[in-house]
Amino acid sequence: MSRISDVIVVGGGVIGCASAWFLAREGLSVTLLERGQLAERASGANAGMLLPFGETNLGGPFLAWALRSLALFPELCAELRQRSGIDPELEASGALHVAFDAEAALHLRAKAERFAEHGLRWLDGDDLRSQESSLARELVGGVWSPL
Structure with missing residues (x-):
């Protein structure tokens, strides 16, 4: 057939x-x-993460699309849960991107400045370790993203 x-x-x-x-x-x-x-x-x-500020530094239309898509995800998860009985276990926990050397720190600082209006912020190594003591001593710093 x-x-x-x-x-x-x-x-x-x-x-x-x-x-x-x-x-x-x-x-x-x-x-x-x-x-x-x-x-x-x-x-x-993959780890199941949705990170609009993850591996890219793109802004403009790409970022607008990524943020719009991210905003739709809770509703999608609720519908999937309702239709399938499977809980997607959505957890909006933010993300921390860390730097172990000056070059990586330079790139992350630039990202934090570029996307500060979306809540990204640079934290030096001591600030990060004061919030999470298990982070490596060699850590130069990192960017916290609430998204």
């Missing part, structure tokens, strides 16, 4: 599964193709 889909999504990672789910929710018939197990590759290996 042949089956015709409105959309074929290739890849069963978090992006492929989310795309298929949202398309189906809009009434489209969707076929999801995955060569292995769902989320067994990159999506299964």
Whole structure:
């Protein structure tokens, strides 16, 4: 028996599964193709973090999109919990990016200054250790992001 889909999504990672789910929710018939197990590759290996200020220094439209997407996530988690009975265990805890040398500290300080309006702030090593005593003595400092 042949089956015709409105959309074929290739890849069963978090992006492929989310795309298929949202398309189906809009009434489209969707076929999801995955060569292995769902989320067994990159999506299964990440730490589940959503960090608009993580590995990038991009601002502008990218940052606006990332912040808008992040704001939608609690509602998505609530819907997933309600529909599936599985708790995504969303925890908005912020993030700390640390520097162990002067060069890394320079980059992180610049990031903190650039995105200060979003709550990012630079903390030197002593300030960080006063809040978390288990941090390494070699730590030069870090950027705290509430997002």
